[in-house]
Amino acid sequence: MEDRFLRIEEAVRVLGIHPKSLWRWLRQGVVPPPLALSPHVKGWWLSEVREWGARG
Known part of the structure; x- marks a missing residue:
């Protein structure tokens, strides 16, 4: 899996918040x-960011 840097706008989109x-x-x-x-x-x-989402 490729890891990349996310700015705030992308991070909230990934998390759905x-x-x-x-x-x-x-x-x-x-x-x-x-x-x-x-x-x-x-x-x-x-x-x-994905790790935070997995923790809920």
């Missing part, structure tokens, strides 16, 4: 903070 839900999970510590590829590009690896 609203962006506000993801930000709430971040504040609550449910998901790890995004990685910074540059000052303006942040996101997560696809494999990591």
Whole structure:
């Protein structure tokens, strides 16, 4: 399986949730903070996002 970097818009689409839900999970510590590829590009690896979805 190919792993790729997902920005917020793609991560919420994979999870099937609203962006506000993801930000709430971040504040609550449910998901790890995004990685910074540059000052303006942040996101997560696809494999990591799928793992969150599997945990429910």
